[in-house]
Amino acid sequence: MTIDAAVARLKARFGAQAAAGASELDLHSHGEMHRGVSRPDVVLYPESTQDVAEIVRICAEEGCPITPRAIGSSLEGHTTPIRGGVSLDMMRMNAVLTVHPEDLDAVVQPGVTRTELNAALRDTGLFFPVDPGADASLGGMAATRASGTNAVRYGTMKDAVLGLEAVLADGRIIRTGGRARKSSAGYDLTRLLIGSEGTLGIITELTVRLHGIPEAISAAIATFPSVEAAINTVIETIQMGVPMARIEFMDEGYLAAFNAYSKLDLALKPTLFLEFHGSEASVAEQAETFGEIAGDHGAAGFEWTAHEEDRNRLWAARHNAYWAALATRPGAGTVVTDACVPISHLAECLLETKADMDASPLTGMIVGHVGDGNFHVQMLVDPDSEADVREAERITVRIAERALRLDGTVTGEHGVGLGKMRFLRAEHGDGWDAMAEIKRALDRQNILNPGKMVEIN
Amino acid sequence: MTIDAAVARLKARFGAQAAAGASELDLHSHGEMHRGVSRPDVVLYPESTQDVAEIVRICAEEGCPITPRAIGSSLEGHTTPIRGGVSLDMMRMNAVLTVHPEDLDAVVQPGVTRTELNAALRDTGLFFPVDPGADASLGGMAATRASGTNAVRYGTMKDAVLGLEAVLADGRIIRTGGRARKSSAGYDLTRLLIGSEGTLGIITELTVRLHGIPEAISAAIATFPSVEAAINTVIETIQMGVPMARIEFMDEGYLAAFNAYSKLDLALKPTLFLEFHGSEASVAEQAETFGEIAGDHGAAGFEWTAHEEDRNRLWAARHNAYWAALATRPGAGTVVTDACVPISHLAECLLETKADMDASPLTGMIVGHVGDGNFHVQMLVDPDSEADVREAERITVRIAERALRLDGTVTGEHGVGLGKMRFLRAEHGDGWDAMAEIKRALDRQNILNPGKMVEIN
Numbered sequence: 001m002t003i004d005a006a007v008a009r010l011k012a013r014f015g016a017q018a019a020a021g022a023s024e025l026d027l028h029s030h031g032e033m034h035r036g037v038s039r040p041d042v043v044l045y046p047e048s049t050q051d052v053a054e055i056v057r058i059c060a061e062e063g064c065p066i067t068p069r070a071i072g073s074s075l076e077g078h079t080t081p082i083r084g085g086v087s088l089d090m091m092r093m094n095a096v097l098t099v100h101p102e103d104l105d106a107v108v109q110p111g112v113t114r115t116e117l118n119a120a121l122r123d124t125g126l127f128f129p130v131d132p133g134a135d136a137s138l139g140g141m142a143a144t145r146a147s148g149t150n151a152v153r154y155g156t157m158k159d160a161v162l163g164l165e166a167v168l169a170d171g172r173i174i175r176t177g178g179r180a181r182k183s184s185a186g187y188d189l190t191r192l193l194i195g196s197e198g199t200l201g202i203i204t205e206l207t208v209r210l211h212g213i214p215e216a217i218s219a220a221i222a223t224f225p226s227v228e229a230a231i232n233t234v235i236e237t238i239q240m241g242v243p244m245a246r247i248e249f250m251d252e253g254y255l256a257a258f259n260a261y262s263k264l265d266l267a268l269k270p271t272l273f274l275e276f277h278g279s280e281a282s283v284a285e286q287a288e289t290f291g292e293i294a295g296d297h298g299a300a301g302f303e304w305t306a307h308e309e310d311r312n313r314l315w316a317a318r319h320n321a322y323w324a325a326l327a328t329r330p331g332a333g334t335v336v337t338d339a340c341v342p343i344s345h346l347a348e349c350l351l352e353t354k355a356d357m358d359a360s361p362l363t364g365m366i367v368g369h370v371g372d373g374n375f376h377v378q379m380l381v382d383p384d385s386e387a388d389v390r391e392a393e394r395i396t397v398r399i400a401e402r403a404l405r406l407d408g409t410v411t412g413e414h415g416v417g418l419g420k421m422r423f424l425r426a427e428h429g430d431g432w433d434a435m436a437e438i439k440r441a442l443d444r445q446n447i448l449n450p451g452k453m454v455e456i457n
Numbered sequence: 458m459t460i461d462a463a464v465a466r467l468k469a470r471f472g473a474q475a476a477a478g479a480s481e482l483d484l485h486s487h488g489e490m491h492r493g494v495s496r497p498d499v500v501l502y503p504e505s506t507q508d509v510a511e512i513v514r515i516c517a518e519e520g521c522p523i524t525p526r527a528i529g530s531s532l533e534g535h536t537t538p539i540r541g542g543v544s545l546d547m548m549r550m551n552a553v554l555t556v557h558p559e560d561l562d563a564v565v566q567p568g569v570t571r572t573e574l575n576a577a578l579r580d581t582g583l584f585f586p587v588d589p590g591a592d593a594s595l596g597g598m599a600a601t602r603a604s605g606t607n608a609v610r611y612g613t614m615k616d617a618v619l620g621l622e623a624v625l626a627d628g629r630i631i632r633t634g635g636r637a638r639k640s641s642a643g644y645d646l647t648r649l650l651i652g653s654e655g656t657l658g659i660i661t662e663l664t665v666r667l668h669g670i671p672e673a674i675s676a677a678i679a680t681f682p683s684v685e686a687a688i689n690t691v692i693e694t695i696q697m698g699v700p701m702a703r704i705e706f707m708d709e710g711y712l713a714a715f716n717a718y719s720k721l722d723l724a725l726k727p728t729l730f731l732e733f734h735g736s737e738a739s740v741a742e743q744a745e746t747f748g749e750i751a752g753d754h755g756a757a758g759f760e761w762t763a764h765e766e767d768r769n770r771l772w773a774a775r776h777n778a779y780w781a782a783l784a785t786r787p788g789a790g791t792v793v794t795d796a797c798v799p800i801s802h803l804a805e806c807l808l809e810t811k812a813d814m815d816a817s818p819l820t821g822m823i824v825g826h827v828g829d830g831n832f833h834v835q836m837l838v839d840p841d842s843e844a845d846v847r848e849a850e851r852i853t854v855r856i857a858e859r860a861l862r863l864d865g866t867v868t869g870e871h872g873v874g875l876g877k878m879r880f881l882r883a884e885h886g887d888g889w890d891a892m893a894e895i896k897r898a899l900d901r902q903n904i905l906n907p908g909k910m911v912e913i914n
Contacts, residue, residue: 102692102801145641156639158648159616174888180797181829182613183866184602184652185873185884186910187892191615191648195641212698235559241669243700282739340637344559372638409640414644427642431631434899435644441898442891453643 003085006064007042010055010086017051018446019043028087031074032134033336036418038080040067040087047092049165049173049204052170056202057171059086059447067449068198070111070137075336076417078144078197082451088202090139094118097205104210105162105179109137110203117208126210132324132413139203144415145195149318152371153239153245153277154211156413158194164414165205166193169443179207192438197415198449200442214277217245218287220304221310223269223293224409227251227354229297230270231347234370236293242286244371246315251354253365254321254378261324267301272370273318274304275311306386318367325365333383335392339373339403340412349406350375353399362391374412401426416453424453460542460639463521464499467512474502474736484890485544486628488531489591490793493875495537497524497544504549506622506630506661513659514628515736516543516904524906525655527568527594532793533874535601535654539908545659547596553577554662561618561667562636567596569661574665583667586611589870596660597834601872602652602795606775609695609828610702610734611668613870614651621647622662626900636664649895651773654872655906657899671734674702675744677761680726684708687727687752688804691827693750695800699743703732703772708811710822711778711835718781719774724758729827730775732768782835784823790840792849796860797831797869807832807865810856819848831869858883873910879912 011018025039046052059066065085072079081087094111101124108117113135117128130141131148141144142164147156154160163177177183177190193201224230227249234247250258252268259266272294276286281354287304292303304313317324326334339351350366357364357377368375379395381388400410400423410423424432436454446456468475472677482496494842503509516523522542529536538544551568558581569663572593574585576727587598588605597603599621604613611617620634650658684706691704707715716723729751733743744761752758762768774781783791797819798806807823814821814834825832836852839843857867857880867880881889893911896903 009664094531100799100801102696103799104696105799145639145645147639151639155616158639158645159612168887168891172887172890175886176888179799179864180831180860180866180869181795181800182602182604182608182615182831182869184795184864184868185877186652186881186889187657188602188615188645188648189885189888189891189896191645192895195643195645198642212696214698220692239559239561239669241671246534251770278739279742281742282735285738298787302562330618333706338641339641342557342560342562342636343638344557374637374639403637408637409635409637409642411641412639413641420642424643427635428646429632430629431633431646433629434625434631434646437898438644438649438895441894 002062003041003064003440006062006085009058009062010042010044013058014044017045017047023370028069028089029080031072031077031079033075033077035077036080038082038084039084040081041084043087043089045092049167052167052202052204053171053173055086055088055381056167056169060170060445063445063447065450068202068445069141071113073134073136074140074144074417075414076419078415078452080418090137093204099124101126103179105207107205107207108138109205110137112138114141121210125213127213128160128208128210130157130160138206140207142203142206143197145413147369147413149176149246149248149369151369152247153243158191158443160209161190161194161206162191162209163207164203166201166203168201169445169448177207186337195415197417197453199439199453200448202448215428216278216280216283216306217311218276218283218306219314220274220287220302220306221251221271221314222274222299222302223267225298227270227350228347230272231350231370233272233294233297233299235343237290238371240289240293242289243278244274245277246273247368248273248318249375251366253363254325257324257365258317259329261320261327264317273314278374283342321367322378325380329380330381332380335379335381335396337377337396337399338411338414339399339408340372341403341406341408343373345406345408346370346373349402349408352402354379356395356398360391360395362388362395364395373408374413397438421434421453459499459519460521463516463519463542466519467501470511470515473848473904474504476500482527485526485678486537486547488529488534488536490532490534492534493537493539495513495539496541497538498541500544500546502546502549506624509624509659509661510628510630512543512545513624513626515793517627517902520902520904522904524909525659528570530591530593531597531874532871533853533876535872535874535909539575539875546661547594550661556581558583560636562664564662564664564675565595566662567594569595571595571598578667582670584670585665587614587617590776593667595663599651599660599663600654602870604826604870606703606705606826608826609704610700615648617665618651618663619666620664621650621660623650623658623660625658626902626905634664637767652872654874654910656896656910657905659905673735673737673740673763674768675733675740675761675763676771677730677731677744677759678728678745678771679756679759680724680728682755684727684807685804687729688807688827690729690751690754690756692800694747695828697746697750699746700735701731702734703730704828705730705775706825706827708823710820711782711824714781714785714822715774718777718784721774730771747831778824779835782837786837792836792838792853794834794856795868795871796856797829797867798860798863798865800830802863802865803827803830806859806865809859810834813852813855817848817852819845819852821852829869830865832846875909878910
């Protein structure tokens with residue numbers, strides 16, 4: 001019972017669906033952030049749920065670790081196979097299986113990315129809202145409980161998924177949830193798997209909620225004299241019940257990066273990017289209400305546009321933030337933080353963080369899904385500089401501890417992976433032990449993404 | 458190690474907070490529907506989380522069952538202590554601990570009812586939306602994953618709860634979730650406890666999401682020539698993205714009952730009660746869009762009103778549906794079903810069910826949260842008639858099986874309790890075993906509401 005025995009059996013059984021060449025092992029040794037690089041012993045490319053179940057059964061018999069992954073956009077090392085074994089690459093399971101327009105749901109395989117799903121929906125008048133920066137796979141997004149710019153209106157993956165099919169650690173295939181909009185029938189295994197980062201089961205199918213494309217969409221930009229003015233505008237807007245679709249903060253550093261990367265000409269001041277969804281009348285009314293609140297807080301240059309092209313340019317710039325920041329210093333690596341606090345503590349959390357960055361030798365840019373109280377600092381580091389890496393680490397710890405002190409969480413949407421596990425005791429107390437008890441119950445041998453999420457051996 | 462030993466220790470320790478008089482034991486032997494009446498050996502009235510933890514530790518040491526309950530509005534026998542032991546009555550833990558208006562959340566104890574919370578919010582401009590028919594406790598609502606008339610807009614308890622404090626089966630106190638609007642930090646223990654019906658932990662505190670009272674609210678009634686016409690109107694309204702706050706169906710039987718019970722004069726035809734929330738302009742626009750769709754389906758008598766008094770009369774009638782039905786036949790008992798299906802299957806499910814009722818000797822009235830695909834049949838039975846009880850059971854089984862055949866669930870919002878456990882294998886397959894594994898992991902001795910939700914011994 002060894003990894004070697006599992007690898008031999010898997011290669012014999014799966015032929016070309018099993019790969020162990022150096023380049024493939026390297027490619028599967030890390031996610032987007034190279035946190036804890038570690039090669040698997042073999043990469044498997046399942047093409048069906050039955051493939052996944054069979055791979056898991058062989059691994060269970062041999063006690064071989066399995067670390068699922070898809071497109072590899074993880075920022076916290078979730079997909080790094082730190083104990084070797086199998087890297088389970090789900091990207092060949094990439095079919096949109098069924099769209100039910102009348103029920104506003106779709107059934108998809110886990111390797112479908114968010115933009116692929118939206119492309120498949122093009123003629124239905126529907127869309128799938130959850131939009132992390134990367135064009136991530138839906139399986140990965142569910143596994144990390146991802147969100148993005150419009151969670152303030154449409155929720156996170158916790159809200160976007162109605163049901164799952166998953167393979168458990170002994171190869172059993174289960175279905176959770178379903179297509180009904182709500183149910184009180186039993187434990188919420190759907191929500192238990194969402195955010196479990198491949199440690200409790202391998203997601204092989206998702207039923208996701210869709211939304212009608214609004215009759216009218218308008219986008220806007222507003223610049224503010226200070227971070228507080230921007231954040232107070234957000235708080236009042238949310239309190240007024242304006243059903244914002246997107247309300248995104250970015251600081252001067254990012255705006256300069258956007259201008260360079262996306263050929264824009266944005267003012268270098270604390271800025272909100274906004275989007276309003278609804279009927280023509282409702283969108284106009286929302287923009288007007290927001291404009292009044294922003295004006296009270298000294299906003300300048302409030303502009304809104306229903307032009308699709310202008311909107312797309314704005315949001316493309318926002319979605320490319322990560323790359324725009326990296327492009328400001330060729331060769332730089334990056335460390336991204338991910339705090340989320342109650343919105344009443346957001347200004348304090350952001351200002352203290354900004355002071356940290358002002359005092360730090362590192363460059364860090366701030367962007368936030370501020371309607372949810374969630375923000376990121378993207379620091380640029382020389383990956384070969386021990387001082388840079390140590391400083392980025394120091395800032396990361398300070399921000400995580402600050403989020404906890406302010407009633408928040410150490411990760412709003414990026415997940416735990418290797419980066420945030422050390423904070424889970426502080427965030428959850430004895431609840432973290434309960435998580436370990438659940439893990440032990442569902443994965444006795446600890447073969448599913450071992451070493452992540454909980455400490456059990 | 459016996460129930461008797463536990464009872465003796467609990468009485469000695471808790472004095473007047475422990476009661477074993479016949480009337481109190483009887484009162485705690487059932488919920489609202491007298492399903493599986495069974496007396497506890499003692500009733501405990503904890504006044505703090507520490508009390509709950511101490512009671513649980515004593516019960517754990519003695520292997521004594523504990524069945525939590527609050528106001529007792531359960532319709533499926535969740536709170537019936539079928540193995541005796543302790544009935545844990547949470548109604549003395551009924552404080553609204555903190556309201557954070559700026560963050561739109563509140564921290565409450567589990568014995569607070571939904572109307573008590575809304576009364577406490579009166580001066581804040583905020584409200585708590587989830588509204589089952591009964592004035593249920595928030596702890597019980599979380600434990601059963603309850604919802605109500607406005608889940609189509611505001612979601613169910615799954616969406617309404619940000620975090621919990623709970624006592625586990627060994628007396629450990631854990632906190633789950635938190636006040637941040639979203640988090641990717643670990644397994645979603647909040648959602649695991651919501652809907653777990655007291656079998657995994659005892660909820661001792663809830664942090665709930667609040668919403669701003671809309672600037673404008675209007676209510677409306679529309680009557681239709683047929684059930685299909687009403688349901689097709691609902692489907693199109695949802696597909697158009699009209700952000701309905703409430704969209705409730707009721708049949709002629711209920712309308713007659715409302716007329717008698719609430720002194721109304723409603724037409725006896727398939728009817729929708731509606732509510733629109735938003736700005737003045739948006740509410741008017743929503744009502745207009747709905748009116749057009751309803752008109753296309755032959756609706757008559759579409760009236761809408763922004764008058765608070767008229768609205769309240771309408772919704773009071775709706776909330777009293779259960780009692781109105783009972784009042785049509787003094788002395789009658791009742792059996793209520795609870796199916797939820799994808800909305801595209803709702804008309805089929807309702808029509809087949811209506812045919813069942815037409816062919817049955819029992820009277821049954823139909824009401825539905827049809828925006829979610831959820832509906833109830835309330836049957837009137839003579840509780841002393843074996844034939845009535847058997848017929849109600851036959852209908853209940855037919856509806857549950859029909860819901861499953863139509864991609865739905867056997868309970869949309871009432872929960873499993875004693876009534877729906879027999880269908881969980883059909884609904885969840887091997888997923889039901891995974892639920893049992895989680896139960897075993899968190900409650901090794903099976904003392905928390907034993908005999909419910911999963912079969913483990």
